[in-house]
Amino acid sequence: xxxxxxxxxxxxxxxxxxxxxxxxxxxxxxxxxxxxxxxxxxxxxxxxxxxxxxxxxxxxxxxxxxxxxxxxxxxxxxxxxxxxxxxxxxxxxxxxxxxxxxxxxxxxxxxxxxxxxxxxxxxxxxxxxxxxxxxxxxxxxxxxxxxxxxxxxxxxxxxxxxxxxxxxxxxxxxxxxxxxxxxxxxxxxxxxxxxxxxxxxxxxxxxxxxxxxxxxxxxxxxxxxxxxxxxxxxxxxxxxxxxxxxxxxxxxxxxxxxxxxxxxxxxxxxxxxxxxxxxxxxxxxxxxxxxxxxxxxxxxxxxxxxxxxxxxxxxxxxxxxxxxxxxxxxxxxxxxxxxxxxxxxxxxxxxxxxxxxxxxxxxxxxxxxxxxxxxxxxxxxxxxxxxxxxxxxxxxxxxxxxx
Ligand SMILES: *Cc1c(COP(=O)(O)O)cnc(C)c1O
Numbered sequence: 001x002x003x004x005x006x007x008x009x010x011x012x013x014x015x016x017x018x019x020x021x022x023x024x025x026x027x028x029x030x031x032x033x034x035x036x037x038x039x040x041x042x043x044x045x046x047x048x049x050x051x052x053x054x055x056x057x058x059x060x061x062x063x064x065x066x067x068x069x070x071x072x073x074x075x076x077x078x079x080x081x082x083x084x085x086x087x088x089x090x091x092x093x094x095x096x097x098x099x100x101x102x103x104x105x106x107x108x109x110x111x112x113x114x115x116x117x118x119x120x121x122x123x124x125x126x127x128x129x130x131x132x133x134x135x136x137x138x139x140x141x142x143x144x145x146x147x148x149x150x151x152x153x154x155x156x157x158x159x160x161x162x163x164x165x166x167x168x169x170x171x172x173x174x175x176x177x178x179x180x181x182x183x184x185x186x187x188x189x190x191x192x193x194x195x196x197x198x199x200x201x202x203x204x205x206x207x208x209x210x211x212x213x214x215x216x217x218x219x220x221x222x223x224x225x226x227x228x229x230x231x232x233x234x235x236x237x238x239x240x241x242x243x244x245x246x247x248x249x250x251x252x253x254x255x256x257x258x259x260x261x262x263x264x265x266x267x268x269x270x271x272x273x274x275x276x277x278x279x280x281x282x283x284x285x286x287x288x289x290x291x292x293x294x295x296x297x298x299x300x301x302x303x304x305x306x307x308x309x310x311x312x313x314x315x316x317x318x319x320x321x322x323x324x325x326x327x328x329x330x331x332x333x334x335x336x337x338x339x340x341x342x343x344x345x346x347x348x349x350x351x352x353x354x355x356x357x358x359x360x361x362x363x364x365x366x367x368x369x370x371x372x373x374x375x376x377x378x379x380x381x382x383x384x385x386x387x388x389x390x391x392x393x394x395x396x397x398x399x400x401x402x403x
Contacts, residue, residue, distance in 0.1 A: 031058025070288035110249035111139025113259035121185035137194035172207035190235035196361035197336025202239035231307025231332035349388035
């Protein structure tokens with residue numbers, strides 16, 4: 001490809017697509033480890049991993065080798081045929097899964113993993129009602145959007161969305177009231193991500209398990225953002241609570257599109273043949289990337305590393321004792337810095353200082369870094385975050401708020 005200026009690339013990107021995303025104004029062209037490079041050669045420390053996708057950072061040699069080898073062998077293999085690499089990947093994934101989850105439906109994204117879970121719950125229970133949490137995020141296809149709590153995403157589509165009851169996250173009494181004999185499923189994130197990084201109290205997940213079991217409803221955990229990142233393979237393992245269905249996507253293949261819905265034997269065997277399917281789901285390329293990702297997470301001990309590095313990151317952020325920081329929340333390398341000001345100007349100031357992170361809610365700087373980052377990377381990040389906060393504080397007297 002011929003080299004184009006940043007301005008040209010950014011302009012084309014905005015002109016050729018509908019204006020749905022808040023743009024960051026730079027063009028990323030290359031990544032290596034925890035670093036991303038823009039079209040001007042400027043490098044950025046990646047504390048967002050593309051919304052939690054790149055657990056092993058960018059261009060990880062093991063994942064790249066697996067993708068290249070599989071691309072030269074077989075890219076596509078419909079699920080009506082068995083596949084060597086798919087079988088190996090599923091064996092690996094299920095060996096790490098919470099107790100009782102023994103089968104997997106494969107798709108291509110987080111929303112698809114959620115759609116499948118909801119359809120399976122409707123099909124297996126023959127019931128209609130779904131209960132979800134306020135401020136929860138489950139994706140933006142119609143079924144997933146129905147479960148998503150954010151009014152901004154839901155409002156234009158209310159007339160066509162399946163009915164979902166939303167209860168306050170963490171409120172076991174409200175959940176107890178909302179779930180009845182008509183409820184097909186309860187869907188929850190073990191840590192709310194988009195809402196602003198709110199880890200559930202283990203007792204809430206235990207209550208959700210008990211209530212759904214008592215009423216004959218299914219329990220779905222949406223671990224699209226939490227899987228592999230919180231210091232356990234799956235966040236629900238911290239609480240020792242296993243759902244009937246579990247959704248995974250984002251980090252599962254380190255950047256190759258993939259979605260997975262894990263199921264119990266009971267749910268799997270109750271599904272009528274043909275009720276769901278996907279042309280690309282379970283393709284050998286994604287499975288090869290997924291297998292290499294899981295093997296690397298295991299061989300390089302990155303799950304305990306996430307726990308240890310997350311604790312260090314949190315401690316260093318708290319040590320800033322910065323007046324603009326209200327709270328630092330999280331689990332493992334899924335962290336939220338809740339500010340006493342809006343997050344977007346701080347994110348912009350961080351980007352100008354070579355660090356990329358994400359917003360969550362209005363006031364939270366969300367950190368979803370690759371699990372391969374080092375303490376030195378964290379120290380670098382904390383200095384830059386501190387500088388960005390200082391710049392904001394210095395500018396805030398003179399209408400320094402920007403969007
Ligand atoms: C990102 C996300 C989704 C949707 O995933 P997509 O791949 O964007 O469709 C669903 N649930 C949770 C918890 C997420 O963080």
